[in-house]
Amino acid sequence: EERAATVIRTARSSVIKEAMDFSTGLLDPQGNLVAQGLCLPVHMGSFPPTLATVLKKFAGDIHPGDVFALNDPYEGAGLHLPDIFIFKPIYLENHLMGFAAAIGHQTDIGGRVAGGNACDNTEIYQEGLRIPPLKIVDRGRVVEAFFDILRINVRVPDTVIGDVRATIAACTRGERGLLALAQKHGAAAIAADMANLLDYSEALMRAELAAFPDGSWEFEDFLDDxxxxxxxxxxxxxxxxxxxxxxxxxxxxxxxxKGSINLPIAMTQSCVYACLRSVMDLGLPTTSGFMRPIRVIAEAGSIVNPVHPAPVAARGLTSMRVTEAIWGALARMLPHKVFACGAQGDFGVTIA
Known part of the structure; x- marks a missing residue:
């Protein structure tokens, strides 16, 4: 909540300050989600796979004071180009404690249409600036080249760069909070607590699932075109x-x-996690532990797992319809807990 408040207080755009299209999280050194803020549920499953791409690319080159950014759904497991992820490693005396994370939907990311959400793109190259996993602060020194490139590629550079810096500030706030706990209780205790929380979340999730009926249920829904x-x-x-x-x-x-309503796999997984989390006990911690018993199958090349260079800018439309299909199946599985499939995701309107 403190990190979310930091974003709201320091961001410049109404997309983040008022619509609250952002999320914050805390991950362990292995990239497991151990805590997530209160903003968008469909960001729930996105932090672990995106951080995994950073850990892979920068293995052996992650240091105190670093900050990483990415947005690309193919090179970085991102959601769509306007959503820029920020990760900051948290160190206590050269011991990696974890990562503070934030994601914010930017007002513009370049591309052929202002706002970056056009539904009539036909390839991702039209959709804006693609950011693979990059180090944008190197051991405390800002990599100005990144911000220079960002500045000349977006239509409202002061707003976009201000919002990116707001998410960095939120990660810094998360870093301070975790370090305060580590200095009080010790790094070993914090690491053990993170591992225990993941196992505890998994145990609670499995206990709830075990009480549900076994079987198979399906539901189909359609986007018009x-x-x-x-x-x-x-x-x-x-x-x-x-x-x-x-x-x-x-x-x-x-x-x-052909149109840009394809849903990247990280977003498909997030939809699944959010829907299943919504039918579980309110006390279940939102961590990677609760995700362990969940398997998502999505064929490569399908609209829920597109392959490069499929456009994805307006994938929000499809994510809404995917969640409705999941809830439709859940309603057949758990009719006493889940309402019927609704009608969200019929159309999208972008005002730029």
């Missing part, structure tokens, strides 16, 4: 629950489309 082809786009969600594990299988969902 992608703006180019008149053909409806099928979203098929099949839930398979066995014992204390659960699978959400999108096999049978339509292939990726």
């Amino acid at each position: 992608d703006g180019f082809s008149p053909d409806p786009i099928r979203i098929l969600a099949r839930i398979i629950k066995q014992g204390s594990s659960i699978t959400v299988d999108f096999t049978g969902t339509s292939p990726q489309v």
Whole structure:
């Protein structure tokens, strides 16, 4: 909550300050989510896979004072280009304690249309500035080249750079908070608590799943079209629950489309986690531990797992329809807990 408040107080755009299209998180040194703020549930599963790309690219080159950024769904497991992820490693006396994380939807990211959310792009190259995992602060020194490139590629540079710096500030606030705990209780105790929290979350999740009926339930829904082809786009969600594990299988969902409503796999996974989390006990900690019993199957090349260079800018439309399909299947599995499939995601309007 403190990091979220930092973003709201220091950001410049109404997208972040008022619409609150951002999230904050804390991850352990291995990239497991141990805490997430209160903002967008569909960001829930996005921090671990994006940080994993940073850990892979910068293995052996992560130091105190570093800050990393990325937004690309293909090079960095991002969600779409306006969403810039920030990660800051947290060190206590050269011991890596974890990572503070933030994601913020930027007002503009360049590309052919202001705002970066055009639904009629046909490839990701049209959608704006692609940022692979990059180090934007190197051991405390700002990499000005990154901000120079960002500045000349967006239409409202002061706003965008201000919002990026707001998410960096939130990570710094998270760093201070974790270091205060580590200095009080010791680094070893904090590391043990993180591991225990992950295991505890998993145990609670498995206990709840074990009480649900075993079986298979599915629900299909459709998007009208992608703006180019008149053909409806099928979203098929099949839930398979066995014992204390659960699978959400999108096999049978339509292939990726020409228009930019394709949903990157990290966002598809986040939709699954958010929907399942919504039917669990309110006291279940939102961590990678609760995600361990969940398996997501999405065929590469489908609209819920597109391959490069499929456009993804307006993927929010599809994410809403995907969540409705998941809830539709959950309503058949748990009719006493879940309302019927709704109607969100029928259309999108961008005002730029």
